[in-house]
Amino acid sequence: MSALLTSLGLSGASATNIPNYAPAFVGFHFLFAYGVLSSRTLKQWYGIDHNVSPREDLAKYGEAAVREGKITRRQLDMLKRNESAHANSVENFPLLVASLLFASHAGVSASTINVAGLSYTVARVCYGVVYILVDHPTWSQVRGLTWWWGNLSCLVLLWKAGKLLAA
Numbered sequence: 001m002s003a004l005l006t007s008l009g010l011s012g013a014s015a016t017n018i019p020n021y022a023p024a025f026v027g028f029h030f031l032f033a034y035g036v037l038s039s040r041t042l043k044q045w046y047g048i049d050h051n052v053s054p055r056e057d058l059a060k061y062g063e064a065a066v067r068e069g070k071i072t073r074r075q076l077d078m079l080k081r082n083e084s085a086h087a088n089s090v091e092n093f094p095l096l097v098a099s100l101l102f103a104s105h106a107g108v109s110a111s112t113i114n115v116a117g118l119s120y121t122v123a124r125v126c127y128g129v130v131y132i133l134v135d136h137p138t139w140s141q142v143r144g145l146t147w148w149w150g151n152l153s154c155l156v157l158l159w160k161a162g163k164l165l166a167a
Helices: 004-009 022-036 040-046 054-067 073-106 110-133 141-166
Strands: none
Touching: 004 110, 022 073, 040 054, 040 073, 054 073, 073 110, 073 141, 110 141
């Protein structure tokens, strides 16, 4: 635990000893957005994945799969939310990359970059879980909170980078 706190700059270690984990955050979120949140695995699990044009699976075969009893309406709705969570994570990825690159280039402290990257990571994992698994309208509002939480982590980095670059 102490090593994690030191890496984040939250312990007594000097700021010069803290590594910048921006590349690790970029790598993780690439795999998370393009791999973990991809709906292909769940569609394969339910037997409705078609490799010829997988982006059309749910639109083309989803209702038929429900009618044929392959999946339930609730499962189809979950698969649709999974595709939306995947698309949003792919759309949000450039903001993370830009904020980490600007912050690193501008000389924002590694501890600030690491804390923001970890904050973004926790927010986006929560976002994906809530988006895919929560189908209650009231509880789904948590998704919006986690979306803003992740984006604010990036915007703070951009703001700090802007201040350093303008100096």
